[in-house]
Amino acid sequence: MKIATWNVNSIRARADRVEAWLQRSDVDVLAIQETKAKDENFPWDMFESNGYEVAHFGLNQWNGVAIASRVGLDDVERTFPGQPHFGKTEETTAAEARAIGATCGGVRIWSLYVPNGRAVNDPHMPYKLEWLKILKDQAAGWVEADPQLNLALMGDFNIAPRDEDVWDIDWFRAQNATHITEPERAAFQAFLDAGFQDLSRPYTEGPGVYTYWDYTQLRFPKKQGMRIDFALGSPALAARVTGAHIDREERKGKGASDHAPVIVELD
DNA sequence: ATGGTGGACGATCCA
Numbered sequence: 001m002k003i004a005t006w007n008v009n010s011i012r013a014r015a016d017r018v019e020a021w022l023q024r025s026d027v028d029v030l031a032i033q034e035t036k037a038k039d040e041n042f043p044w045d046m047f048e049s050n051g052y053e054v055a056h057f058g059l060n061q062w063n064g065v066a067i068a069s070r071v072g073l074d075d076v077e078r079t080f081p082g083q084p085h086f087g088k089t090e091e092t093t094a095a096e097a098r099a100i101g102a103t104c105g106g107v108r109i110w111s112l113y114v115p116n117g118r119a120v121n122d123p124h125m126p127y128k129l130e131w132l133k134i135l136k137d138q139a140a141g142w143v144e145a146d147p148q149l150n151l152a153l154m155g156d157f158n159i160a161p162r163d164e165d166v167w168d169i170d171w172f173r174a175q176n177a178t179h180i181t182e183p184e185r186a187a188f189q190a191f192l193d194a195g196f197q198d199l200s201r202p203y204t205e206g207p208g209v210y211t212y213w214d215y216t217q218l219r220f221p222k223k224q225g226m227r228i229d230f231a232l233g234s235p236a237l238a239a240r241v242t243g244a245h246i247d248r249e250e251r252k253g254k255g256a257s258d259h260a261p262v263i264v265e266l267d
Numbered sequence: 268a269t270g271g272t273g274g275a276c277g278a279t280c281c282a
Contacts, residue, residue, distance in 0.1 A: 009282085010274055034282090036275065061275045116282065158282095214282090215272040258273080258282085 001071065001105055001266045003029040005154035005231055006250075007113070007212075007259035011035040011066070014257055015043045021250055022050050027263060028071045029104045031111030031154040035064030042066070057100040064097050065113050065155070071105030080138050084130045086115070087123070099135070107237065107266075108142070112155030117178040125178065128158070132187040140194040143234045151234040153196065156212075156259065159188045160226050161198075164207035167224035179228060196232040199264045203244035211246055212259045220251055231264050240266040 004027045008014040011032065022030065030052075035042065037058045047054040053073040058064035067073065078100055085093040098113040114132060117125035135153070143149050160179045163169040172180045192198070210225025219225060233241065243265040251260045 013274060034274095062281070118282090214270090216270055217272090 001029075001107075002027045002263055003031070003104075003107065003109065003152060003154070003231070003266065004261050004263040005031040005033070005111065005156075005229055006261035007033040007156040007229060007257060009034050009036070009257040009259065011037055011043060011064070012041060014255070015046050017250070017255060017257070019046050019050060021247075021261065022047075022052065022068070025247065025261065025263065028069065029107070029109055030068045030261075031109055031152075032066040032068065033064075033111060033113040033156045035066055036061050037064055055100060055102055057097045059094070059097045062096070063113055065100045065111040067100055067102045067104065067109055067111050069102065069104035069109075072103070074103045075101075077101040080110070080135055082134045082138060084127060084134055086127050098131075107150040107152055110139075110151075110153050110155070112153060112157070114156060114158045116158050117184065120176055120178060120181060125183075129183055129187050132157075133190070136187075136190050136194055139191070139196070139234075143195065148236050149234050150237040150240070152199070152237055152264075153191070153232040154230070154262075156229050157188060158228055159184045160228055161185055161188045162206075162227075165210070165227035167208075167210070167219075167222075167226070179226065191232050195235055197235070197238040199231040199233045199238060199241050200244035200246070200262050201230075202241075204246050204262075209246065210260075211262055213251060215258050229259055229262050231262060233264075237266070242267050 211229035213220040213225040
């Protein structure tokens, strides 16, 4: 079984590329982020005509997550319990479309689009950190309740956990950039400390291995990227991993997303 | 002057 995660940066703008990629990648499950669409604009037919069931959570032109599966798609959840809302309270704001879960071929899959902190001192930064903490607490609880649970937390974490996960750590620090700060890295590390494993890194070791390249400044041809997309697995799922890769080819050419798919193979 | 790119929306926000 092959599972994958991919921030597509608009499912409508990327529909043809996503279709072609599904056909050549042969994945069983694809967790998608940044669909940037409401349900009424989602390309349901494209997935179904290629043999995939698909569940989508999209409220407006921002965010949006989906799971496509050809090995079943059950018990769909939109938002995780306690998912923080940006600003004020649940009474005055709605949770953003950043998390969708489903059980596919015996694996509990979550497609996650972690909030962008925007800037070190922006109010979106504490929102991001709280969002990750609640997710980690929830996910740890699911595994504690069922230690054999095959759980995959997949998506765009908007964090580069190690210095080697960005093309020049000194440049990032000089910019006072997000994604590499200590609190963000601690929020990521908390998943590992809770027993989750990074499923792709052992098979895609760096340095110089990335999942995202900014559209500007010729970042892709200059090999100046960031590793910010991950599949984290519960212990039972991690024990099944036989390989992983980052499909850097998909970042090439006109009309590419700025993120590449990350694929994990299970026995 | 500098987001120099790209997407959605609608004349601006987001990444």
